[in-house]
Amino acid sequence: MSSLPEGPIEAVVDGFTHGGEGVARVDGKAVFVPGTLPGERVRLEVVDDRKRWARGRLLDVLDPAAERVAPPCPHAHTCGGCDLQHVTPDSQRRLKTRVVTEQLVRLGGLDDPPVADTVAVGPDLGYRTVARMHADEQGRLGFHRAGTNDVVPVAVCPVLTPGAQDVRSAVGDRTGAAEVTVRATSTGDRGAVLHPGPGPLDLPGLDDGATLQLAQPDGSTVTVRGDGTVTERVAGLDFTVDVDGFFQTTTDGAAALVEAVLGVVGDVSGLVAWDLYAGVGLFSLPLARAGATVTAVEGVARAVDHLRDNALRAGLDQSVVADALDVADFVRRRHDAPPDVVVLDPPRTGAGAEVVAELAGHRPGDIVYVACDPAALARDARALAEHHYRLVSAQPFDLFPMTHHVEVVAHFRP
Numbered sequence: 001m002s003s004l005p006e007g008p009i010e011a012v013v014d015g016f017t018h019g020g021e022g023v024a025r026v027d028g029k030a031v032f033v034p035g036t037l038p039g040e041r042v043r044l045e046v047v048d049d050r051k052r053w054a055r056g057r058l059l060d061v062l063d064p065a066a067e068r069v070a071p072p073c074p075h076a077h078t079c080g081g082c083d084l085q086h087v088t089p090d091s092q093r094r095l096k097t098r099v100v101t102e103q104l105v106r107l108g109g110l111d112d113p114p115v116a117d118t119v120a121v122g123p124d125l126g127y128r129t130v131a132r133m134h135a136d137e138q139g140r141l142g143f144h145r146a147g148t149n150d151v152v153p154v155a156v157c158p159v160l161t162p163g164a165q166d167v168r169s170a171v172g173d174r175t176g177a178a179e180v181t182v183r184a185t186s187t188g189d190r191g192a193v194l195h196p197g198p199g200p201l202d203l204p205g206l207d208d209g210a211t212l213q214l215a216q217p218d219g220s221t222v223t224v225r226g227d228g229t230v231t232e233r234v235a236g237l238d239f240t241v242d243v244d245g246f247f248q249t250t251t252d253g254a255a256a257l258v259e260a261v262l263g264v265v266g267d268v269s270g271l272v273a274w275d276l277y278a279g280v281g282l283f284s285l286p287l288a289r290a291g292a293t294v295t296a297v298e299g300v301a302r303a304v305d306h307l308r309d310n311a312l313r314a315g316l317d318q319s320v321v322a323d324a325l326d327v328a329d330f331v332r333r334r335h336d337a338p339p340d341v342v343v344l345d346p347p348r349t350g351a352g353a354e355v356v357a358e359l360a361g362h363r364p365g366d367i368v369y370v371a372c373d374p375a376a377l378a379r380d381a382r383a384l385a386e387h388h389y390r391l392v393s394a395q396p397f398d399l400f401p402m403t404h405h406v407e408v409v410a411h412f413r414p
Helices: 089-106 162-171 251-265 284-289 301-313 327-333 353-361 374-386
Strands: 009-016 021-026 029-034 041-049 053-063 130-135 141-144 151-153 177-184 190-196 211-215 221-225 229-234 237-242 272-276 293-298 320-324 341-344 366-371 390-398 407-413
Touching: 009 029, 009 089, 021 041, 029 041, 089 374, 089 390, 130 162, 162 177, 162 190, 190 229, 229 251, 237 284, 237 301, 251 284, 251 341, 251 366, 251 390, 251 407, 272 284, 272 327, 284 293, 284 301, 284 320, 293 301, 301 320, 327 353, 353 374, 366 374, 374 390, 374 407
Parallel strands: 029 053, 190 211, 272 293, 272 341, 293 320, 341 366
Antiparallel strands: 009 021, 009 041, 021 029, 041 053, 130 141, 130 177, 141 151, 177 190, 211 221, 229 237, 366 407, 390 407
């Protein structure tokens, strides 16, 4: 396909990608343009022209969509953290429903997939309990400009919870750290992890009781203050996690996912459940409390230690067996009684064809897939269909307002 013309180009946006970009057609070629919406007529400049597609930079919105609004954050046009601040929250959710549906059709090969409307979860601002920030050359903390390693200094981030913003403010700037993770939970726990830069560190003065850690080149951490952990409370259960460990970044969102998973599986009393990619037990513990016998599998050994402690503290340790194993190895080698229910919460890349094939061989009656990437979900849905599992429902949740990210709880049955 020929190269696109240089200089400003007028085009109409008619698509929207799962990465949050509008799609215009110029001379038959798809041009991805961040910051645009379907139906808008825009002036753009091509900045990356490939054989089959191109990427453009928005110059002007000539005919704006009715859903376009002024971003609530002054850094929205430069910071790469939030890419949908120019859209009303309700419209953001409609776009996310559209994206999930399109991915299941295009990549999943499903006709008319049963996708529900995206559900709002918690506030549209002030929801994020944890953030990883980077330091610019002057030591000021901020976030990367979209598509670059350039740092946009951000003193106040409107998507952080007040507690997380307090930690960011307490850490301040010019600590000598190259990166800083800040965290604050619903239980009142606070913490920060500093990744040292090439020079000396000036340790911040955090509140009494806050955890402070230093990351080491080998991936380990040294705890300077506290015990290196924080505790989050979801659905009446406490989950301890490392300050920089993985857990859902919104408390309301974690609760919504737990409720959705339990709602899909129904009565699990006496059933055998596998919780794969279990983390610190967000789904394992509620399943066990509901009466299931749970095998929780997680590849990060430190998370498994926390999962066991979390189950013990909740009085559920007799119902939860936690294994520090690679999920692919577990499903391939497990040959005892098959599970009745499987909960899959894989990383952004998805479970993958190998895990799906081995899992389907066990023929569980219900597979509940918690997806953080619609494209990965769609690929795994196609693989499940090949093994005679059908998609019963797909419920998107807006856990990350102001961004293109969407979480989906999908239910598959044979």
